[in-house]
Structures are given as structure tokens and as C-alpha cells.
Amino acid sequence: MGFGLLLCGYFILTLMSFGVGDYSFAAYIIGSVVMANAALKLKDYCPRFAMLIAAAGIYLLLGLYDVAVFVDELFLWNKVPVGTALTVTVDRIRFFAEVFMHAMLLWSVVTIAADVEEDKIKASAIRNGVFTGIWAVGQMILLIFPAIAAYQNQVFTKILLLVVLVCYILNTLMLHACFRDICPADEDLSAPMKRSRFTFINKLNDKFDERSAKALNESIAYGQQKRKAREEKKLNKKNKK
Numbered sequence: 404m405g406f407g408l409l410l411c412g413y414f415i416l417t418l419m420s421f422g423v424g425d426y427s428f429a430a431y432i433i434g435s436v437v438m439a440n441a442a443l444k445l446k447d448y449c450p451r452f453a454m455l456i457a458a459a460g461i462y463l464l465l466g467l468y469d470v471a472v473f474v475d476e477l478f479l480w481n482k483v484p485v486g487t488a489l490t491v492t493v494d495r496i497r498f499f500a501e502v503f504m505h506a507m508l509l510w511s512v513v514t515i516a517a518d519v520e521e522d523k524i525k526a527s528a529i530r531n532g533v534f535t536g537i538w539a540v541g542q543m544i545l546l547i548f549p550a551i552a553a554y555q556n557q558v559f560t561k562i563l564l565l566v567v568l569v570c571y572i573l574n575t576l577m578l579h580a581c582f583r584d585i586c587p588a589d590e591d592l593s594a595p596m597k598r599s600r601f602t603f604i605n606k607l608n609d610k611f612d613e614r615s616a617k618a619l620n621e622s623i624a625y626g627q628q629k630r631k632a633r634e635e636k637k638l639n640k641k642n643k644k
Contacts, residue, residue, distance in 0.1 A: 405444030405452075411436030411576055416462060417571045423621070431466030435459040449518070451511040458504035465497055498542055505535045508574070512581060521584055527577045535572060538566045555616065621632035 410628045416434030420427040442455035468483075475483040516525035541563045545551060551559050 405448075406578060406585060407442045408437055408441035409445065409455075410575065410582055411580040412436075412459075413442055414575055416504075418575065421568075421571070428466045431462050431469065435462035435466065438462075439501075445511070445515075449511055449515040451507065451514055454491035454507040455504065455511065458500060458507055459497070461500040462504070465493070465500065468493065495546065498546065502539050502604065505570070505574070509535065512577065516581075519585055524577065524580050524584065524589075527573070527580065531573045531577055534566065534570045538563065538570055541566065560632065 412434050414434075415430050416438060419432065420430035423430055436459070439456050439459035442452045442459065445452035446456075471483045472485060475481065475485075509528045512528040513525050513532075516522070516528060541559070543561070545560070
């Protein structure tokens with residue numbers, strides 16, 4: 404369906420880029436491509452996922468700019484424009500791109516979860532939106548009043564860092580729940596995956612296929628149970644009348 408790819412893309416774009424520091428451009432490029440591919444698949448089920456393609460495009464451009472700066476500094480070419488004003492502008496674009504990406508992601512998940520009546524996932528997306536909003540407001544305060552970043556041994560910045568990490572982890576868990584519980588009823592798992600000459604890759608693929616099949620069966624059974632409950636409810640209402 405695409406949630407597996409979206410989970411991978413989000414993980415690379417957020418937690419991995421957060422961890423690799425100066426080499427975050429690699430995570431931006433890879434993560435944005437994976438996320439765009441996932442959004443292309445998911446927009447067939449919920450058109451709002453198409454907005455993630457635009458967010459991924461912004462991340463891709465930011466990653467390519469960072470690559471250009473990195474290579475320019477490495478070979479001392481001095482061809483790529485840099486400077487304090489440009490750095491501030493790029494950082495602000497990066498911030499707004501992240502807010503936009505999270506807003507579109509959570510809005511899309513709320514919509515599709517509501518459509519398939521996955522109330523827990525919907526509630527998780529709304530909760531994550533609150534955490535994301537807190538982080539966004541805090542980051543806006545730092546952008547408008549940069550002196551706060553140095554206040555009391557950078558306590559505000561450290562708290563904000565913890566909040567954004569919590570956001571990343573909660574969203575990763577939410578996307579895993581989407582991958583586990585939201586599957587189209589007509590998804591075809593019958594086509595076998597091409598076998599690799601490497602045994603460990605085949606084992607990983609087998610585990611993934613087993614997990615996907617289990618998730619699909621659980622989703623189908625859950626959907627049938629929901630439909631049966633709705634039909635019984637309608638029938639009871641008719642009998643009362």
C-alpha cells in the first residue's frame with residue numbers, strides 16, 4: 404500500500420538526518436526520494452498524501468544544496484554562495500519544510516484512519532499534531548528571539564530538542580501502526596518476490612512477507628468485523644422502528 408515505504412522514508416528523513424549531523428544531506432536526499440515514492444502510492448487511497456510529494460521535493464532541494472556546499476568547501480572552489488544571511492534563510496526554509504511535511508503527514512493519516520475507522524491511529528495522529536505544534540511554536544520563538552537560545556545554559560534549546568525527538572519517535576510508531584493495521588482489502592500478496600543469491604537477504608524478505616501477510620489478514624478480519632457490527636446496528640434500528 405505504501406505505509407512501509409513511508410515509514411522508511413520518514414525514519415531516514417528525521418531520525419537518521421538528526422543523527423548523522425554534517426552529513427544529513429545524504430539522509431535528506433534518500434529519505435525524500437523514498438517518501439515521494441510512498442506518497443505516489445498512498446495518494447490513490449487518500450489524495451492528501453500528494454502534498455507529501457511537494458514536501459519531499461523541498462527536502463530534496465535542500466539536500467542537493469547541502470551537497471553543493473559540502474563539495475565546494477571540500478575542494479575549495481568557492482563557487483557556491485554562502486554567508487550568514489543565506490544560511491539563516493536556508494535554515495528557515497528547512498524549518499518551514501519540516502512543519503509543512505509533518506502537517507500534511509498527520510492530516511493525511513487522520514483522514515485515512517477516519518475513513519477505515521481506525522480510531523486509535525486517528526487519535527495518535529491528533530496527539531502527535533499537538534506535540535508537533537508545541538515544537539513549531541518553540542522553534543518560532545527561537546527564530547524571532549535568538550537570544551533565548553543562550554539563556555540559562557541553553558535550557559530552552561535542550562527542552563525543544565527533547566520535544567522534537569519525542570515527535571519523531573511518536574510519528575515513527577504511528578506510521579508503524581498504519582503499516583500494521585491499514586491495508587487495502589484487495590491487496591495482492593500472491594506474487595512471489597525474486598529470490599536473492601544472498602541467504603540473509605532472502606531471510607529478511609521472508610520475514611517481511613510473513614509480517615505483511617499477517618497484517619493484511621488482520622486488517623481484512625478487522626474490516627469484516629466492523630462491517631458486520633454496522634450491519635447489525637442498522638438491523639436493530641430497523642427492528643425497533
